Amino acid sequence: MANMFLLPYGQDPANLRDLNQPLIDHSEGQLFLNEAFKIIMEEVLCKGTDAKQKVCEWKEPEELALLLDLELRATGEPQQRLLQRVKDVAKYSIKTCHPHFFNQQFAGLDYHALAGRFLTEALNTNLFTYEVAPVFILMETEVLRGLRQLVGWTEGDGIFCPGGSASNMYAMNLARYRLFPEVKSQGLWGLPRLTIFTSPESHYSVKKGAAFLGMGTDNVVLVKVDDGGHMILEDLDEKIKLAKSQGAVPFFVSCTSGTTVQGAFDPLDRIAGVCEKHKLWMHVDAAWGGSVLFSKQHRHLMKGVDRADSVSWNPHKMLMAGLQCSALLLRDTTNLLKKCHSANATYLFQQDKFYDVNLDVGDKSVQCSRKVDCLKLWLMWKAVGSIGLAERVDKAFILVRYLVEQMKKREGFLLLREPEFVNVCFWFIPPSMRGKEENADYQERLAKVAPVIKERMMKQGTMMVGYQPLGNKVNFFRMVVFSPLVCQKDMDFFLDEIEKLGNDL
């Protein structure tokens, strides 16, 4: 043990033939894990959450590859070098828990959830049968029940999927199976052309899903939206009728609660009326916005969600459960999920087990190996309660209001529109461009502002925020504010920094 930090591991050929010796030494391994944990605590959780430290340590890919020495070799390395590698990976990775990381919807950090994630990893449980996952089979059921209750359903079904795109695909597959159960055995060939309806501001996974499931992106009909990004009812109704008149079979409407860019909430209650009229499966992609259901004050944004057939909701976004944590919730009580997906493999789902085999929910999934994604959310929920989670949602809205007020007090910040959610979309107009909106090259110049500011902030490492065009609107920033680690001074910092980085443009 004395020199374990110098010797490469596992290079003793005598070990191989000696059947009395396992190939892994527990005390050595645990010592390593302890040291690695300390590094994680220091480099990621302490430095990474410190506003005075950098969000990112930008390196060009070629340089970074050299620094990391990624090559995989024949022989192992000494423990001390491996610990340095842990440190390097931490150093050059983006600190998504940093208070100035506003780039995407996985910012922030929750320590209880993280403890649940470490425990999940250590237990290495495969969530398919009660036999191997007794705790998590019961826990997943309870967490899904809790989420369904917020949707407004006292019964139903559900499953955790590897991300919101997968959840959306599950919903599509269930919808077509409910309408045409023979699709499972015969495929789409005998069926009429099926069409899906969604808004152009919905997540791209609707199109990816249509392609993956064999229905094709052309069969995703885009319904017009208003300026705020909300699906227009009349257009939905008309396009459904048009599709029918062309011989297609409309079967699925994917509404969005919290669109990716603008954070818009489709009018669920009214869409439900259209879906009921035409007997279509109503799906709500609430991957991003679903968490408003915790808030008494803001849950009205999803009024009517209880009339949907399915809801995707990613607690790894606004609730900070950690990647990946995506629930598909179903109103169905006819065991559709299992009927649609099951393969009844006898090696795994034996029917002559000594316990109730209905607990073996793995066959509801199209995965076989399935990670445990419920523990982190459960532990966090236990820690702060529904009230604590609601507070986080409410506080995010309050912070956004503060940010927007400050923007209005400053010159050069132009909102796309008043935020409906916690996405704040805005252009920064550098002083040299102010008042020159009529110039012919104004939009072209404006489009170049955000990318330059983004490059500068990345290279200085001070913060991260995303930008994109949308329809005929040129590049603008999309700030997302939801991490309970941020506060007023981070909002002020954000605005100061944008000015600092963009004032000379």
Added chain:
Amino acid sequence: MANMFLLPYGQDPANLRDLNQPLIDHSEGQLFLNEAFKIIMEEVLCKGTDAKQKVCEWKEPEELALLLDLELRATGEPQQRLLQRVKDVAKYSIKTCHPHFFNQQFAGLDYHALAGRFLTEALNTNLFTYEVAPVFILMETEVLRGLRQLVGWTEGDGIFCPGGSASNMYAMNLARYRLFPEVKSQGLWGLPRLTIFTSPESHYSVKKGAAFLGMGTDNVVLVKVDDGGHMILEDLDEKIKLAKSQGAVPFFVSCTSGTTVQGAFDPLDRIAGVCEKHKLWMHVDAAWGGSVLFSKQHRHLMKGVDRADSVSWNPHKMLMAGLQCSALLLRDTTNLLKKCHSANATYLFQQDKFYDVNLDVGDKSVQCSRKVDCLKLWLMWKAVGSIGLAERVDKAFILVRYLVEQMKKREGFLLLREPEFVNVCFWFIPPSMRGKEENADYQERLAKVAPVIKERMMKQGTMMVGYQPLGNKVNFFRMVVFSPLVCQKDMDFFLDEIEKLGNDL
């Protein structure tokens, strides 16, 4: 801080309006995480790997639900109670790292991989762009390159997927896209009926995938196997011809390297000939068996794999990288993966970035949020080298040979056949049944032996091993031996224990 372990967290409404205060206290959170880490170390990694402790603490579901107090409530809980919850989850979960867990292919534990998993969780990186995942974009490329090299490809493509089923589905989708690129936009309706060929002993994900992708389980043609579970070439060739004669378009053969139950390796080199002749996509589902490629001595089992178009390989199985770690490897050099799956979302994959946007590989996936699954494998590989990983594979084969020899020396252990891999399939014949093979109820009685022994071992918590029927063979045990934590005495224990649990039957 003094009473943090008594007060429920986040219940102070004053916090909500005070924009100067973040809602999470770092020192409190880090203290909790430290304590949780100690519990994980003690309860999971120390006790859980101790042969003298139980593998499982069996409870009936109703009792377990009470013990765990799963309900999610409005208010949070004190830290001390939450730590007790961490302990309880650990206590009642199956110890998959225990030396007597032989139930499935995710047994064992690697400390370096686990350190990588903790780091992955702490960093909470979404693997889609170089911007947010600089380290992991480069690392995934390198790990995929390393795996491809073992397959025998100096170039190609690949991606980590959420499990082997997803990897197999990706392969199917790519194969049909290569043949009919219009499927992405138009769906399957305009295409002839597509058929898939695989063996009845292949993994059930081939059928699940065919259903999910809209092709239907009826279009999965099962090719006959010999007694050992290997696909019979002549039958494959005939069935392809038959499908063609019926107007279908064969496009995909899914071979298996390491079948789930018997551990059989399909004869890849010869199947490649058939695929080339008929111009079909050859996929190798090596989720379980792929790791033999590390071993000079055993890689011959996959001879011809370099002639395949795609390979699924789960390092979370035999290499113990931890759930989930599943690679899809491709021989393709035409960027098929991106062409087939991309949606070109402008909010994420902006084309006016300041770095080479070819690094933004996220659009190759049908997921949007995608977990980092490469770090754990990379760190473990760095730690023990390819030689160390090869040793683990070799040692597993040696241990299996030892186990089989011991079985032959004892009465009552009847092998289905000599193991080809590290799956040992056998019946235990209790003394009362020995020599009575001719009795009319023999098979019926034998079928009941494994379930009873299984129930007893679970309830006593001494070990775990799976059983299943296969074709006309009644319930038999399938032992899998591959964890580097086990050694000879665990094999002896296993045999003693089966006898102890089953001798009175």
